[in-house]
Amino acid sequence: MVEKQITLQLDFRSGLPIYTQIVNQIQSQLVNGILKPGDQLPTVRALALELRVNFNTVARAYRILDEAHIISTQQGRGTFITEIPPPEVSEKLRAESLLELTDRFLSEASRLGFSEREVSQMVRDRLKSRKEADVQEKDE
Amino acid sequence: MVEKQITLQLDFRSGLPIYTQIVNQIQSQLVNGILKPGDQLPTVRALALELRVNFNTVARAYRILDEAHIISTQQGRGTFITEIPPPEVSEKLRAESLLELTDRFLSEASRLGFSEREVSQMVRDRLKSRKEADVQEKDE
DNA sequence: GTACAATGATACAATTAGTACAATAAGGAG
DNA sequence: CTCCTTATTGTACTAATTGTATCATTGTAC
Numbered sequence: 001m002v003e004k005q006i007t008l009q010l011d012f013r014s015g016l017p018i019y020t021q022i023v024n025q026i027q028s029q030l031v032n033g034i035l036k037p038g039d040q041l042p043t044v045r046a047l048a049l050e051l052r053v054n055f056n057t058v059a060r061a062y063r064i065l066d067e068a069h070i071i072s073t074q075q076g077r078g079t080f081i082t083e084i085p086p087p088e089v090s091e092k093l094r095a096e097s098l099l100e101l102t103d104r105f106l107s108e109a110s111r112l113g114f115s116e117r118e119v120s121q122m123v124r125d126r127l128k129s130r131k132e133a134d135v136q137e138k139d140e
Numbered sequence: 141m142v143e144k145q146i147t148l149q150l151d152f153r154s155g156l157p158i159y160t161q162i163v164n165q166i167q168s169q170l171v172n173g174i175l176k177p178g179d180q181l182p183t184v185r186a187l188a189l190e191l192r193v194n195f196n197t198v199a200r201a202y203r204i205l206d207e208a209h210i211i212s213t214q215q216g217r218g219t220f221i222t223e224i225p226p227p228e229v230s231e232k233l234r235a236e237s238l239l240e241l242t243d244r245f246l247s248e249a250s251r252l253g254f255s256e257r258e259v260s261q262m263v264r265d266r267l268k269s270r271k272e273a274d275v276q277e278k279d280e
Numbered sequence: 281g282t283a284c285a286a287t288g289a290t291a292c293a294a295t296t297a298g299t300a301c302a303a304t305a306a307g308g309a310g
Numbered sequence: 311c312t313c314c315t316t317a318t319t320g321t322a323c324t325a326a327t328t329g330t331a332t333c334a335t336t337g338t339a340c
Contacts, residue, residue, distance in 0.1 A: 013178055013220045015212055017295060032252040043319060054297045059320070075320040076304030098254050102262045105245040106270060112222055113209040114238050116267050122242045123263050127256055130246065157286060183328060194288045199329065215329040216295030 006035065006042065010051055014108065018053055022061035024104075027070060028097045030081060041071065041079040146175065146182065150191055158193050162201035167210060170221060181211065181219040 008025045010018060029035045041047070044062060048055035062079055065071040070093075073079045109119045148165045150158060169175045181187070184202060188195035202219055205211040213219045223237065249259045 012217075013180075013212065013223065015214055017217075019295080028252050032254075034252075045319080055320095056298085057296060060296090062320080073320060074304080075302065076318070078304095078319065097252065098249065098258060098262050099266070101245065101249060101252070102259075102266050105241070106263070106266055109238065109241060110270075111209060111212065112237070112241075116270070118238060119242075120263065120267060122238050123246075123260065126239070126242050126246055127260060130250075131256065159286080184330095185328080195329095196289085196331095197287060200287090202329080213329060214295085215293070216327070218328065 006047075008047075008051060010053075014104075015111065016104065018051075018057050019061040019064070022047075022051075022058060023064050024097070024100055026061070026065060027093060028101065030070060031094045031097045035081055037081050037083045039081045041081070043078060146187075148187075148191060150193075158191075158197050159201040159204065162187075162191075162198060163204050166201070166205060170210065175221055177221050177223045179221045181221070183218060 006026070006029065008022060010021050012018070014021070016024075026035065026041070035041075041062070042050070044055045044058040048058045051058070062071060062073050066073045069082055071079055072082050106119065146166070146169065148162060150161050152158070154161070166175065166181070175181075181202070182190070184195045184198040188198045191198070202211060202213050206213045209222055211219055212222050246259065
């Protein structure tokens with residue numbers, strides 16, 4: 001069986017539950033083409049083993065994604081990305097996933113006591129230095 | 141689970157409330173490097189048992205530390221020293237931490253295919269809506 | 281004695297783990 | 311090919327572990 005080898009980065013110390021992190025990351029990877037419709041995801045047990053979590057935690061994430069019609073889980077067969085995500089849904093998901101990612105970032109920063117001002121300043125700075133790095137690459 | 145075995149010396153006759161003593165000692169152990177960012181603290185029940193106090197007293201201490209962004213408590217999971225030290229511990233470390241956090245966020249956004257424009261726009265939006273939510277809270 | 285802060289008791293909620301089960305697929309016996 | 315057995319997969323239910331919320335009790339200062 002050819003399950004897609006997916007890479008998830010869990011942070012066990014972030015305030016976010018594991019199952020939420022799995023949901024978010026799979027959703028993001030779909031929206032941005034890393035996962036594609038029809039792809040088979042790892043089995044609940046395989047992914048659980050890889051992530052060192054209980055397989056029910058993965059199952060819970062899969063159930064949430066299933067209820068959102070993002071994946072289709074089939075007892076005895078496996079779990080697949082749904083074939084036809086309507087474009088509008090896809091675009092909506094894309095926006096949502098950036099929103100979620102951003103909110104996670106801002107929440108974490110806030111939780112750590114950084115002010116809004118510090119955060120926005122740092123985002124500007126780092127975006128700027130990234131752009132400069134890009135330009136340099138092109139020059140070479 | 142591997143909770144850090146921490147040693148606290150309570151003085152029940154000092155007049156200082158237990159929860160204050162717990163707060164102070166955890167804080168100073170962090171400052172002194174005995175506790176490190178990412179460490180998991182004992183559960184409220186385990187520490188309470190060890191200290192022979194009610195677990196609500198420990199919970200109260202943890203809540204105070206949480207509000208000071210020194211630890212992060214997660215229902216059903218446990219309690220952890222925050223990854224990033226509060227300002228009084230080290231201003232330099234703190235700045236570096238925000239940088240790392242921001243870079244992780246920007247890298248992830250980039251990996252997922254979002255443009256710089258989309259990202260900075262979303263950060264502005266969400267900072268704005270957070271500010272509005274805060275104002276509302278204060279009104280109540 | 282009253283008021284207030286600290287602590288304790290109890291019930292609750294969220295997350296994760298354990299166990300047994302059901303549906304499907306796969307492979308072999310006949 | 312058909313039937314049976316077994317392995318694989320997701321599901322359901324329950325238990326264990328964790329922090330939270332609320333109220334009661336205690337003790338101390340006035």
